[in-house]
Amino acid sequence: MDIFDRLKVAAAADWAAYVEHDFLRQMGDGSLPQAAFRTYLAQDYLFLIQFARAYALATYKSRTLADMRAAKAGLSAILDLEMDLHIRLCGRWGLSPADLEAAPEHQATVAYTRYVLDCGQSGDLLDLHVALAPCVIGYAEIGARLAAAIGPALESHPYREWIGEYAGEAFQNVARDARRHLDELAARAMTERRFADLAALFGKASRLEADFWQMGLDGAR
Numbered sequence: 001m002d003i004f005d006r007l008k009v010a011a012a013a014d015w016a017a018y019v020e021h022d023f024l025r026q027m028g029d030g031s032l033p034q035a036a037f038r039t040y041l042a043q044d045y046l047f048l049i050q051f052a053r054a055y056a057l058a059t060y061k062s063r064t065l066a067d068m069r070a071a072k073a074g075l076s077a078i079l080d081l082e083m084d085l086h087i088r089l090c091g092r093w094g095l096s097p098a099d100l101e102a103a104p105e106h107q108a109t110v111a112y113t114r115y116v117l118d119c120g121q122s123g124d125l126l127d128l129h130v131a132l133a134p135c136v137i138g139y140a141e142i143g144a145r146l147a148a149a150i151g152p153a154l155e156s157h158p159y160r161e162w163i164g165e166y167a168g169e170a171f172q173n174v175a176r177d178a179r180r181h182l183d184e185l186a187a188r189a190m191t192e193r194r195f196a197d198l199a200a201l202f203g204k205a206s207r208l209e210a211d212f213w214q215m216g217l218d219g220a221r
């Protein structure tokens with residue numbers, strides 16, 4: 001078991017609340033109201049701006065070039081890959097990148113992003129990467145699972161672009177590298193005494209991910 005699997009097992013209930021959230025069930029069967037998806041995606045753009053800062057913080061907290069390169073890969077995945085999806089989809093609804101940036105942050109966005117930034121500021125690089133793990137590695141898992149469950153019907157699925165982005169090769173590769181890096185970092189920096197604290201941190205980040213889906217659902221009410 002790598003460290004990511006160990007964290008998932010240790011925080012199993014929080015992890016399940018995140019990856020089996022109603023938002024994803026509805027997205028998978030296509031019944032997710034578009035208003036929920038729009039609320040989610042516009043907030044996710046603001047979320048990604050803060051996560052880009054978290055990866056910049058990871059660069060700062062790095063003492064080796066290998067750690068800096070891993071942080072740079074995370075930053076680049078956000079700025080050069082993920083955000084294109086948000087800009088393209090939101091653009092169709094008449095929202096420019098400037099509109100998206102100017103929108104107020106929802107509490108769920110503030111809570112999750114500032115929690116992760118604080119983990120990085122008050123802790124070390126391993127704390128920060130554990131706080132980031134449900135995000136990049138989690139979305140790759142969610143995307144792959146949805147794509148596999150939908151199969152060839154994905155071609156005409158209402159959420160095919162979002163699912164295709166996270167199930168796609170580029171994002172899967174970023175997540176695979178992030179997972180490998182997390183494992184190396186844990187091998188270097190983790191003591192067994194520390195594991196419970198990291199698992200608590202991972203569980204909290206997973207709960208904040210679940211709250212983020214819920215914010216989307218509540219936006220459609």
Ligand SMILES: Cc1ncc(CO)c(N)n1
Binds near residue numbers: 047048082134136
């Ligand atoms: C809330 C959230 N978690 C994870 C990701 C994956 O980067 C994302 N875009 N948004």
